[in-house]
Amino acid sequence: MTDAEPSRGNDDELPVPRASGLPSPELRASDADRERVAEQLRDAVAEGRLDMAEFEERLEATYAARTYGELAPITRDLPGAAAVVPVSMVKPPAESGSWGERIVGGEGSSSWGVAILSGFERKGRWTAPRRFTSFSFMGGGDIDLRDANFADREVVFNCVAVMGGMNIVVPPGVEVVVRGIGIMGGFDHREDGVPGDPGAPRVIVTGFAFWGGVGVERKLPRAERQRLKEERRRQKLERKDARRELYGSGRDDLDALDDGANDAGGEREEHRDLVRERHEERRERHAERREQHRERRESRRDERRRRD
Numbered sequence: 026m027t028d029a030e031p032s033r034g035n036d037d038e039l040p041v042p043r044a045s046g047l048p049s050p051e052l053r054a055s056d057a058d059r060e061r062v063a064e065q066l067r068d069a070v071a072e073g074r075l076d077m078a079e080f081e082e083r084l085e086a087t088y089a090a091r092t093y094g095e096l097a098p099i100t101r102d103l104p105g106a107a108a109v110v111p112v113s114m115v116k117p118p119a120e121s122g123s124w125g126e127r128i129v130g131g132e133g134s135s136s137w138g139v140a141i142l143s144g145f146e147r148k149g150r151w152t153a154p155r156r157f158t159s160f161s162f163m164g165g166g167d168i169d170l171r172d173a174n175f176a177d178r179e180v181v182f183n184c185v186a187v188m189g190g191m192n193i194v195v196p197p198g199v200e201v202v203v204r205g206i207g208i209m210g211g212f213d214h215r216e217d218g219v220p221g222d223p224g225a226p227r228v229i230v231t232g233f234a235f236w237g238g239v240g241v242e243r244k245l246p247r248a249e250r251q252r253l254k255e256e257r258r259r260q261k262l263e264r265k266d267a268r269r270e271l272y273g274s275g276r277d278d279l280d281a282l283d284d285g286a287n288d289a290g291g292e293r294e295e296h297r298d299l300v301r302e303r304h305e306e307r308r309e310r311h312a313e314r315r316e317q318h319r320e321r322r323e324s325r326r327d328e329r330r331r332r333d
Contacts, residue, residue, distance in 0.1 A: 050094030056125070056178060060223050062087045062096050069103050124198070124224040133157070133176045140164030140189060142317075150174070156181045161189030161237065163317060165309065171196045171246040175226045182230050186210065186237030188316065190309070193230060193241045198222035201241055202229045210234035213241045 066083050069075045075083070083099050090096045133154025138145040140161040147153075148169035155177045159166050161184075168182065171194055184191050184205065195201055200221030205212035211234060221227065230241055245253070 050092060050097070052093050054090055054093050054096050056128075056224060058093070058096060059087050059090060062090075062099055064223065065100050065103060069100075074103060124222065124226065127174045128178055128226060129174045129176065131176050138166050138168070140166045148172075152176055153180050155179075156183065158183045158185075159191060159232075160185045160187075161191055162187045163313065164189045165313070166191040167194075168192070169194045170199070170228065171244060172248075177226075179227045179229065182228065182232075184230065184232035184234070184239045186232070186234045186239055188236045189313075190237050191239045193228070193239070194244050195228055195241065196246055197243055198225045199243075200225060200227045201243075202227065203241060204229065204231040205234060205239055206232075207234040207238070210237045212239045216241045216243050219243075 063084060066075065066080055066087065070077070070080045087096065087099055090099070129152060131152060134152040135147055136154045136157055138147060138157070138159040140159075142163050144161075144165045144167070145159070146167040146169070147157075148167065150172055152174045153170060153176060157168070157180065159168070159182070166184075166189075168191065182193060184193075195216065198221055201216040201219060203212050203214050203217040212230065212232075230239065232239065
């Protein structure tokens with residue numbers, strides 16, 4: 026009787042070895058992974074390897090992908106597709122101040138706004154939901170996203186403005202897509218199509234405007250404006266120190282006058298911007314009131330005609 030070899034079990038149950046560093050096709054892909062694929066597709070369009078129809082189709086599949094197995098075929102026929110990106114099983118914390126830190130999930134702190142002969146505003150530290158619906162009738166609304174968090178990477182603002190208006194303010198780096206329809210009114214398309222930063226949210230503005238309008242503008246956050254202001258002051262001090270070292274203390278008085286004039290000029294510019302914004306707000310309110318008075322006069326005139 027020969028000695029039997031120790032049992033090793035069923036070979037089919039043994040795990041299949043994988044190349045080191047290759048992610049499993051069943052592993053869930055992250056936003057960063059999808060952005061890497063999207064960037065590779067953009068490079069392929071720029072190089073003429075894909076036309077716009079193929080690019081849009083693959084980009085849609087990229088953002089809909091949930092696993093590495095779904096992402097892999099999208100760039101299989103493009104250069105660099107074989108590059109292996111190491112996968113970490115531990116999710117690193119989002120970098121402070123990054124877009125990933127501002128996409129927080131959840132339901133959003135406010136999902137609608139109404140302005141009927143009045144106004145509404147959403148600004149400061151609030152969470153924009155996946156879909157925000159707003160309506161204005163002879164009124165106005167202000168939606169400020171400069172300091173906002175986002176419930177998802179893509180948020181939709183559905184704006185209906187009837188003889189009224191709305192204004193949406195986005196920070197630099199956010200991609201804006203405008204799809205609204207205007208009849209004797211309109212949607213602002215100036216920021217439509219401006220490329221966004223990698224990982225930044227996408228803001229889609231849609232809806233309907235009748236005798237009204239929906240504006241979209243891009244502004245720096247107040248903290249960033251203050252930082253730039255302090256940076257300009259620091260640069261002025263550095264130039265002042267450099268001139269003092271070059272020409273001696275005899276130019277101190279001239280430097281003081283120069284810096285004072287520059288500071289005063291900056292303050293005057295900020296003051297002019299503030300006054301200009303207030304004048305624009307007053308003009309909008311006056312225009313709304315004139316429109317209201319005109320409609321009341323027409324209504325009274327029609328009423329008198331019916332009585333006569």
